[in-house]
Amino acid sequence: MSRENVEVVLQDLEYWNRGDIDAFVGLWDDDVVLRAAEGWPERVFRGKDAVRSFYEGFAETVGRDSLIEDLIDAGDVVVTRMRAHMTGVQSGLEGDMRFTQVTTLRNGKVVLAEFFWDHREALKAAGLSE
Amino acid sequence: MSQENVEIVRRAYEAFDRRDFETVPGLGSPDFELDISAHPIPDFPNVGTGTEHMAGFFATYLAGFSDYTMDVTEVIDGEDKVVALCHDTARLGPGVVERDFAHLWTVSAGSLVRLQVFKTADEALEATGLKE
DSSP states (O other): OHHHHHHHHHHHHHHHHTTOHHHHHHTEEEEEEEEOOTTSSOOEEESHHHHHHHHHHHHHHTOSOEEEEEEEEETTEEEEEEEEEEEOTTTOOEEEEEEEEEEEEETTEEEEEEEESSHHHHHHHTTOOO | OHHHHHHHHHHHHHHHHTTOTTHHHHTEEEEEEEEOTTSOOTTSOSEEESHHHHHHHHHHHHHTOSEEEEEEEEEEEETTEEEEEEEEEEEETTEEEEEEEEEEEEEETTEEEEEEEESSHHHHHHHHTSOO
16 A cells, blocks of 8 residues: 555646646545645645645645655655745745655545645654654 | 855855845855755745855845844854854834844855755754754
């Protein structure tokens, strides 16, 4: 199951990067919970519709050009250190957004996604240490 | 070399105080990395490469305030790492915000190669390995 979870995360990123939001959300459980990183206007999103609205906002502000810098397979949890190229909507600054996503899966579906700016904090949340 | 690294960092702050955004990039290597991922700002990329990015970042950031001052309260020498503890005062109209934060500079061959921004001194020191 562990490798299957990694495959789900990789497949979901592929859907995201090609802009197929329906397929992207299709890999999420109906009762999915998403916890955004500190400083995001809203921090907790519950259910597919709320998660979709989060990602629509994410696409507007950060874009869809994301890649995985590092991946840790921890069974039911997959930790991905991400880097997304972006241009600030207001600031106009071009650069990258680096963050870590901790994804928890059950029966091949994402049930919890947590975002962290600090990779070490993400590892702690996943029950891992650097 | 360690004291020279501290001096380079001090020169960067002096240039910043003068809003001299030609000198600051000149102190950095071409592949200089600015990393604010531990202290992100909305709508700003949290990692950027190159001295042009650094200069643009600071110019854009300062443009958001009617007045901005930053004081370096302590500099800690960690060989190729230099930690600067900072306090800033940012004004926008009647609003004033004061904050403490920490900069972790990496210096190599006489050039600034990386600046990481942290919310606390402890986080910066932990990242250098100077604090267990």
